[in-house]
Amino acid sequence: MIEDDCADNAIPVQNVAGMILAKVIEYCKKHVDGDFVKVDQGTLFDLILASNYLDIKSLLDLTCETVVNMIKGKTPEQIRETFHIKNDFTPEEEEEVRRENQWVFE
Numbered sequence: 001m002i003e004d005d006c007a008d009n010a011i012p013v014q015n016v017a018g019m020i021l022a023k024v025i026e027y028c029k030k031h032v033d034g035d036f037v038k039v040d041q042g043t044l045f046d047l048i049l050a051s052n053y054l055d056i057k058s059l060l061d062l063t064c065e066t067v068v069n070m071i072k073g074k075t076p077e078q079i080r081e082t083f084h085i086k087n088d089f090t091p092e093e094e095e096e097v098r099r100e101n102q103w104v105f106e
Contacts, residue, residue, distance in 0.1 A: 013054070015049075015053055016050045016054065017046065019043075020043070020046045020047060020050045021050065023039075023043070023047060024047065024050050024051065024054060024056065024059065027056075027059050028056065028059075037062060037063060037066040041083070044063060044066060044067065047063045048060065048063045048064060048067070051063060070083075
């Protein structure tokens, strides 16, 4: 559209950092999925936010699928380690959650 002179309004990108916008543009130009998402977690999550903000569904799907694959098959403790999440449950609270949601752990 832009090449056809159909874009008469600027695209607001003030909510996307320059480095992340450059990665988004790289994705749009090449549309390579495999190695594109082999980035650090911070960049991956920024790409998720940027692709959502810029409404680039294919990039949003790709980046979210990458996060899903990082979680798939892991225990809650492994997920916490992967994403550096502090466990703020007491052992009693954790046991209660497991008891209330026992079907999840079967």
